[in-house]
Amino acid sequence: MAISSVYEEWAQLLFAEGASRSITHPQSDPDGDTKSNILEFLLGTDPLVADGSIAVHIIDINGQTNWYTKLDLIAWVNGIEFQFETSSDLIEWNPVESNFRLADDGQRTSVELMSLAPVSTEGAQYVRIKLKYSANQF
Numbered sequence: 443m444a445i446s447s448v449y450e451e452w453a454q455l456l457f458a459e460g461a462s463r464s465i466t467h468p469q470s471d472p473d474g475d476t477k478s479n480i481l482e483f484l485l486g487t488d489p490l491v492a493d494g495s496i497a498v499h500i501i502d503i504n505g506q507t508n509w510y511t512k513l514d515l516i517a518w519v520n521g522i523e524f525q526f527e528t529s530s531d532l533i534e535w536n537p538v539e540s541n542f543r544l545a546d547d548g549q550r551t552s553v554e555l556m557s558l559a560p561v562s563t564e565g566a567q568y569v570r571i572k573l574k575y576s577a578n579q580f
């Protein structure tokens with residue numbers, strides 16, 4: 443079954459019949475919790491209930507400061523990529539070289555995302571996770 447079918451089935455179960463594409467689109471965030479619908483789909487969370495943002499941790503690797511997060515998934519879509527972005531003003535966002543990997547311990551699948559370059563801890567900085575995927579998957 444194509445991923446688009448799986449996502450569309452999920453969307454049909456969770457959104458009201460006839461809901462506009464601006465609500466059901468994979469990149470939409472109708473509950474305003476900063477998690478896009480496609481991320482809610484992967485995490486198994488309700489796209490209509492704001493349930494908090496994702497914690498990004500600061501870790502030290504060989505004296506360098508990096509960002510790290512781990513997300514437990516209930517679904518996976520080949521071709522999706524994760525990347526950190528950073529901003530000092532919440533308006534202009536810049537990509538951060540990041541590496542992600544899928545981990546499967548036999549009980550759950552998770553994705554681990556880590557910045558590759560050292561990140562600054564000076565001043566106000568915001569970080570977000572961007573999901574990249576081919577639009578024709580949906």
Ligand SMILES: [Ca+2]
Nearest residue numbers: 471473475477
């Ligand atoms: Ca959301």
